[in-house]
Amino acid sequence: MPFQSTVGDYQTVATLETFGFLPPMTQDEIYDQIAYIIAQGWSPLVEHVHPSNSMATYWSYWKLPFFGEKDLNVVVSELEACHRAYPDHHVRIVGYDAYTQSQGACFVVFEGR
Structure with missing residues (x-):
């Protein structure tokens, strides 16, 4: 007999990157995040x-x-x-931190259709 959960089915909602669970950012908020990436000395990278x-x-x-x-x-x-x-396509920006060799920030700027 398969396991029957009494708690319910709580599926995780798929979100896109760091800010995926928040309302869409304004253009100024996106610019502020990109400026933060640059100010940290991280290398911006565009992916799609x-x-x-x-x-x-x-x-x-x-x-x-x-x-x-x-x-x-x-x-x-x-x-x-x-x-x-x-x-x-989805288009995202990544702030790559060369010191820690990891992503310091990553979020989708344009969502595809």
Whole structure:
């Protein structure tokens, strides 16, 4: 006889990255988060993936990480260029911390269809 839970079925809702459980961020809030990534000295990286593969381990790089980039506008323009090239994909930004060799921040900026 299979195990019958009396508690109920509490499935975890799939969310997209760090801020996935919050309401969508405004453009200014997104810019503030990107500015924080840059201020920490982390390397911004733009990635994208089709929504059907969004829970996959690996997303595709838009370009190589922007090592040493200090200009917010450069990072934002690359995010928008990736979104224009792949309008049906999720586009996220990753702040890569070279010291700890890990992601310091990661969130979806544009959600695909």
